[in-house]
Amino acid sequence: MIKPLIYNTAILLLLLSPLSLSFHIPSSSKNLKTQSQSSDLRSATSDLPTPVHDEVQKANSFLTDDAMERAEAGSKEEKIKLSKDVTQTWTDIHAYAAAIREGKTSWEDISQDDMDYRLKWVGLLHRRKRTPGKFMMRLKVPNGIVTSSQMRFYSKSVSEFDEEIGVVDITTRQNIQLRGVTVEAASRIIEGLHELNQTSFHSALDNVRNVVGSPLAGISDTEVIDTRKLCTEVNDLIIRDASGAFGNPRFANLPRKFNIAISGGDDDFSHCNINDLGFHAVIAEDGSKGFNLDVGGYMSIKRVAESVPLNLWIPENSVVKLCDAVLTVFRDEGERKNRQKSRLMWLVEQYGVEDFTARILKEAGEGGFRERQPHVLRKDYVRQELLGVHPQNSTHSRVGLHIPTGRLTRYSCAALADLADKYSDGEIRLTVDQNVIIPNVDNDDLKQLEIEVDAIENVDFTAGLIEGNVVSCTGAQFCGLALVETKANARRVSKRLEELVEVPKAVRMHWTGCPNSCGQAQCGDIGLMGAPARKEIDGKKVAVPGVNIFVGGKIGESPFLALEPRIKGIPLDGEEIVTVLAELLVSDFGGVMR
C-alpha cells in the first residue's frame, strides 16, 4: 500500500526545526551565511516532494535507557546517530536536493556527518574518495524480484549521469545499486521509487540489508516454501512504519548492519550460513511447514563467522514475529562501542546459544515454535542450475541470463525491461550470483528470446562455465576501501581462462577487493581477495596490486568457508595470475588445457 503523501506536516517540521538540516558552513565566500541559511532552505522546501511520515517518530526514542547509555559512550558512529536522529534524513534529502537545484548551496556545504553517514538511511553511500559528490544508491529488492517498470526506471535514473559512472549493479544480496547519483537527483529518484512501491530506505550502515530469498520461488518443483511473500513481509517489517509508510523508526538505530536470508528449499540459494539470520525451509514431522534457524553468520575484515544452528524451528507464519523479536533484542542489547564486535554473533556468544534462544523466544511470545526439526536430503538431490534454459512445466521455461560481474548499463536495463514485458509478464529476478532470470517464458518464444538477448550488449544467453560463474564486488572503480580493481580484472581474467582451460562443470570464482569480502571470496570454489603483491620490474622488487587466492569454499546443502588463502600475493597485472588460476583449475577442478 502506498501512503498518500502529506506535504504540510513535513514542511511544518522543517519550519519548527530549521537547524535540523546540518549544513557545515566553511568560511569561504561562496557559501551561505548562517543567518540566511534557514530561510533559504525554507523557501527551497516550497516544492518539497516526498515527506513520508505525518509525524517523524525518532529512531533514538526506541532505544532502552541502557542501550542509550551505551550509545552515548559508544563509537563515533553511535555519536553521529545520537547527535541528529537518522530518521531526519527521510525529509532532509528533499530539502538538500531542492536547495542545490535552486542554486542555493552545493553538496560540499552539507556536513560530512550527513553526507558520509546519515544519508545512508536513505540508501545513499557517498563515494567521497573515488567520485566526490556522487553516491551509490542501494535499494531494497525483497526476494530479488523487480518489475519491468522498476528496471526501466533504474535505466532512466542513471541516464542523466556520465555514462562511465551512471551504471546499475546487481549485488550479492539479490539487490540493485544505482551509481553516479547526485544529491539533487537523489530525492527525485526516491520519489520515483516510492511511486513504484519500492524504496532505498534502510539499506546501508546500521540497518537490516536486503532480505534474500529463493530466485526460483514459486517456479521450482522441489521447493518446500515459496519465499516471496515472507521476504516481502520481513522487508515491510524493516522499511515501513505502522501506518505502512516508508521508513521505520523502530529499527532505524541498530548497533550494526544485519542480514536476513530465507531459503525455500534444499538448494540454499540464499546462503543462510553467511547471514545473521538464516531460515532453512524444513517440513516438520507432523507435515507443517516452517524453518530451522541458523544465526550469526557474517564476513568482515577482522572476523569471518559461519552461522551456528539454534535448536529452533519456526512455523511459516511466525517468521516475521521471530525477526521482530531478534531485531528488538539486537537493537537493545547489541554492542555499541567496538564496531568489530557489534554483529549479532557476538551477542549470541555472549549469551551462549541456548540462553540466546530462550531470550529471543521470550521476546517473541507465543508463535508455535518447536525444537529444530530433522532434515534429510533426498537421495536424488542435485543442486538446480540457475543459468540457462530450464523447463518449469510442459509449456513454459525459466531462462537464466548471464550479466558479466552484475554490471548493467542504462541500455541493458532498458533492454531487459523490454524483454520482460514481452516474455515474462514484466517480471525479472535477480540472483545472488549477480545474474538475472526471466521466468515463465513460453517455450515457443525461446528461440526469439535468444535472438533478442544476443543483440543486447553485456547480457549473455549462454555463458562459459568459468565466465558465467564469476561474482565480483565493486572494487576500486568506486569503493574507497578497495585495494584493487575487481570487476574489470574479473572479466579480463575469466575470459582468458575460458580460452585456455576446459572445465567439466561450473567453477564459481569470487572476486573481492579487500578483506571486507563483499564478493564473498571464502564462499567461492576459487576466491580472489585484493592484497599487496610484489613484482620484479627492471631487476627491482616493487609493490603492485595483487590478490590472495582461496580455494574450496562450498555453498548449498553442506556449506563451507575457506578461511585461509592457499596462495598469496599474486600480481593482478599480467599473465602470472592467469597461469596460476589455470593450474588450479586443472589440479582441483578437473580442468584440461585446451
Ligand SMILES: *[C@@H]1O[C@H](CO)[C@@H](O)[C@H](O)[C@H]1NC(C)=O
Ligand atoms: C506494494 O508493496 C506491498 C508490499 O511491500 C504490497 O503489499 C502492496 O500490495 C504493493 N502495492 C502495490 C500497489 O503494488
Ligand SMILES: *[C@@H]1O[C@H](CO)[C@@H](O)[C@H](O)[C@H]1NC(C)=O
Ligand atoms: C506453465 O507455467 C505457466 C507460467 O507460469 C502457466 O501460465 C501455465 O498455465 C503452466 N502450464 C501448465 C500446463 O501447468
Ligand code: SF4
Ligand atoms: S570487498 Fe572491499 S573493495 Fe569490495 S566492495 Fe566491499 S569494501 Fe569495497
